[in-house]
Amino acid sequence: MRLANCAGRLVLITGDASQGSLPALDVETASEGLFSADPQAIYARWAEFRAWAESAQRDAATPVAESALGPVVPRPAQVFAIGLNYRDHAAESGFALPTAPVVFTKYVSSFTGPTGDITLSPGDVDWEVELVVVIGTAARRVDAADGWNHVAGLTVGQDISDRTAQFAAPPAQFGLGKSFPGYSPIGPVLVTPDEFDDPDRLTLGCEVNGTAVQKGTTADLVFSVSTLVAELSSTLELLPGDVIFTGTPAGVGHGRTPPQYLRAGDELTSWVSGIGVLRHRFVSA
Ligand code: ZN
Numbered sequence: 001m002r003l004a005n006c007a008g009r010l011v012l013i014t015g016d017a018s019q020g021s022l023p024a025l026d027v028e029t030a031s032e033g034l035f036s037a038d039p040q041a042i043y044a045r046w047a048e049f050r051a052w053a054e055s056a057q058r059d060a061a062t063p064v065a066e067s068a069l070g071p072v073v074p075r076p077a078q079v080f081a082i083g084l085n086y087r088d089h090a091a092e093s094g095f096a097l098p099t100a101p102v103v104f105t106k107y108v109s110s111f112t113g114p115t116g117d118i119t120l121s122p123g124d125v126d127w128e129v130e131l132v133v134v135i136g137t138a139a140r141r142v143d144a145a146d147g148w149n150h151v152a153g154l155t156v157g158q159d160i161s162d163r164t165a166q167f168a169a170p171p172a173q174f175g176l177g178k179s180f181p182g183y184s185p186i187g188p189v190l191v192t193p194d195e196f197d198d199p200d201r202l203t204l205g206c207e208v209n210g211t212a213v214q215k216g217t218t219a220d221l222v223f224s225v226s227t228l229v230a231e232l233s234s235t236l237e238l239l240p241g242d243v244i245f246t247g248t249p250a251g252v253g254h255g256r257t258p259p260q261y262l263r264a265g266d267e268l269t270s271w272v273s274g275i276g277v278l279r280h281r282f283v284s285a
Contacts, residue, residue, distance in 0.1 A: 085247025092255030114187030123164025147226025216249025
């Protein structure tokens with residue numbers, strides 16, 4: 001199953017993208033008001049919604065423009081982001097491999113949709129393509145073997161990072177440096193785990209002005225999706241609709257020689273196989 005946020009309304013995506021549009025079924029209308037149009041509200045009733053969606057009459061789907069899509073999860077109660085979660089990225093960053101997940105937050109006011117312009121902050125601005133996990137059912141002290149059972153689905157994210165703000169003074173300032181407006185784009189759709197042959201082995205990457213800068217596989221995650229659910233839930237309760245940015249593979253601008261950062265006019269394309277593509281253009285303030 002695939003879901004999206006179309007101009008603030010929850011839609012089921014019923015087919016493939018073609019010429020910049022997707023066939024979409026409005027959930028509130030199709031369910032005759034059983035489910036709210038609010039894309040964030042659905043996770044509180046995730047099991048009930050999945051059962052309805054599987055048997056929903058899909059004939060009423062209409063094409064919606066990809067440019068009309070917003071962040072598929074617009075207002076999560078909690079946002080987790082994981083640092084140094086790929087061996088090659090930890091190495092390019094000059095850090096030892098973590099022995100426990102390095103957890104920080106991206107503030108929710110930085111969320112934006114899968115396309116559009118992002119205004120550059122004053123510092124050196126970098127890219128980090130990431131697989132993003134959305135929690136479906138609350139999780140507290142779950143085993144890694146049970147981790148995927150608490151996941152509603154997966155989407156594509158960018159952990160856009162102002163390195164100047166992040167490293168202004170030791171120790172690093174992860175949360176603020178990665179939370180300027182628009183610095184947490186997610187989308188274009190949420191895809192349920194059953195749609196993948198192997199949800200622990202997804203290719204991801206990004207391009208700047210058409211030149212590939214990152215490419216990796218989630219099979220190389222130091223802490224896998226199910227392990228992250230277990231580790232986070234050992235401390236706190238993961239809530240329906242929470243979001244986890246799972247970390248980025250090698251190839252960020254900060255790790256290059258010389259470093260490369262985003263400039264006004266740059267186009268950033270970010271993707272995860274089997275999910276979709278984010279397309280953003282950077283503009284000066
Ligand atoms: Zn990141």
